[in-house]
Amino acid sequence: MISAPILDNESKRQAAVEKYRLLDTMPEDSYDNITSIIASVCDAPISLITLVDKARNFIKSGHGVDITESERDISFCGHAIASDDDIMIVNDAREDVRFKDNPLLTDFKAIFYAGVPLVDANGYKLGTLCVYDNKPRTLVAHQIKALKAMGKQVMHLFEERYKTFKLLAMQKELEERNEELKDFAGIVSHDLKAPLSNIIMITKLLKESEKNLSQQSIDYLGYLRDSSNNMSRYIDGILQFYSSNELVTEEYDSVSYVDTIEDVIAMTVKDDHIKINYIPEYDTTLLTHEVALKQILMNLMTNAIKYNDKEETLININLEENKEEYIITIRDNGSGIAPENLKSIFKLFYIATQEDRNGKQGTGIGLATVARLIDHMQGKITVDSQLGEWTEFKITLPRKGTLETA
Structure with missing residues (x-):
């Protein structure tokens, strides 16, 4: 047996796997439907969607099996993502040096395997969509085409999941920023309202004794009063704007x-x-x-x-x-x-x-x-x-x- 190789870009590939947050997640219908369909199309008893993790294969969806993971070094999928081909087909694992004495072959009768790598937009191979059989066989052209097409659909689901997480993160960030702006507006408004009130009150008192003031001083007091009132209205408006969502x-x-x-x-x-x-x-x-x-x-x-x-x-x-x-x-x-x-x-x-x-x-x-x-x-x-x-x-x-x- 030859252990599944570790890729040269393994650290970056592993980071690409983890960004989708799929490892150790529960089964989902959208993935289970794909493994069920491809098993039927390929007339295979077993179909899997796998993610190749550091030392294991995590099985996101398994049609025909109950396991959720397997060892990476004995996996067929570990070899599939190391291949330069867009599909790896093992017609008879008993005759393939890579899988001689492999526990999957000896214990689970995994004789036939066909898997397409799940490749992200940056070219990192995350795992596979694959089928197994317990007898030697081949795939016909339309089955190979369907397996490749479904592999792209799985990757599309991965990408949609990632976009959803990004959107949720952006939404949370926007909500936090809005709360910060609201708090900031409240603090600034509170700090400004008190001195503004004092200015308006003092201006009013001075205006009441305007007979002792020059015309220029009276004019300046008018400017000060108007500016203070405008600033007060502005502050009230800001507070009203940032608290508007609380009214609904x-x-x-x-x-x-x-x-x-x-x-x-x-x-x-x-x-x-x-x-x-x-x-x-x-x-x-x-x-x-x-x-x-x-x-x-x-x-x-x-x-x-x-x-x-x-x-x-x-x-x-x-x-x-x-x-x-x-x-x-x-x-x-x-x-x-x-x-x-x-x-x-x-x-x-x-x-x-x-x-x-x-x-x-x-x-x-x-x-x-x-x-x-x-x-x-x-x-x-x-x-x-x-x-x-x-x-x-x-x-x-x-x-x-x-x-x-x-």
């Missing part, structure tokens, strides 16, 4: 459409020149995330009010529903959005308009938060606009349960 849980709320609209109007509309149109008689119960929905509507309505250059601000809210989703549309008569800005307005920190009607610059966080919330709710949002005339946001949310019309 696996549980859903029964939400009255009319009550939700009335609550949002109460929190956003402060002037008589703002007119909100919706159909109060059309009350529907939505099974959704109440806090997240209110946050979305408040943000969109606040924007519709702030970025409106008309004497009278008009906002139309409409709800449509079908078997699979409900659609909320918010349309205003404001200053509109330039066509070149429409595709970017949901990006974090993107500012489409320099100033609102009060001369304040936006943070570029609000609409990004809206988009993030809707994504967590498995919905979508679109925008259309005519510069100088109107803007319309359309929110589509999946129906999570039966909606009942009052």
Whole structure:
């Protein structure tokens, strides 16, 4: 008997085997189906998918046998991966010097063997797809072709497994980074909020005694107050953005459409020149995330009010529903959005308009938060606009349960 040789690139080959995390794993239907099919095609009582480990053959799938591993140095598969051929066929192991007195031959009657190496994209031979028989024989052309094709399919399953692990690792890394960013935003915001509050308070006190100040000092205090307020809004927006996913849980709320609209109007509309149109008689119960929905509507309505250059601000809210989703549309008569800005307005920190009607610059966080919330709710949002005339946001949310019309 000649022991199965150790390859020149053994350390790299072994690393390639281990990266798929298949050693010592349980049987799986996807592999067992292949060994069953190839045993039938080759008319062989035994078919295996093996991975050649350091000192053993690990049998990932075994059709016709109950063992899960064998010694590498006596294995046929160890010789198969050392061969330069794309298939190794041993018609009669009793006449092959490599397998004379081999325990697989003497104890298990492994007389016939045919195996194709499982080769990864880098050329490393990981193991084999093989068949055994207890009598001397040959394979015909279509059986050889099928064995090679199935070997490629096994390698395809290996690669898909590896890609899945990489994707899961990337997902975990992204989740960890998002948590780190969220923690960072919380820490930085907390550290900044206190001194900002002090600055705003001191500015207010100084303004109250402005009769003792020069006009230049008064102007500087105004700049300081506005900058501090802008920074405070920016910090609040960052915190809101990174905590938005906490508003969407696996549980859903029964939400009255009319009550939700009335609550949002109460929190956003402060002037008589703002007119909100919706159909109060059309009350529907939505099974959704109440806090997240209110946050979305408040943000969109606040924007519709702030970025409106008309004497009278008009906002139309409409709800449509079908078997699979409900659609909320918010349309205003404001200053509109330039066509070149429409595709970017949901990006974090993107500012489409320099100033609102009060001369304040936006943070570029609000609409990004809206988009993030809707994504967590498995919905979508679109925008259309005519510069100088109107803007319309359309929110589509999946129906999570039966909606009942009052």
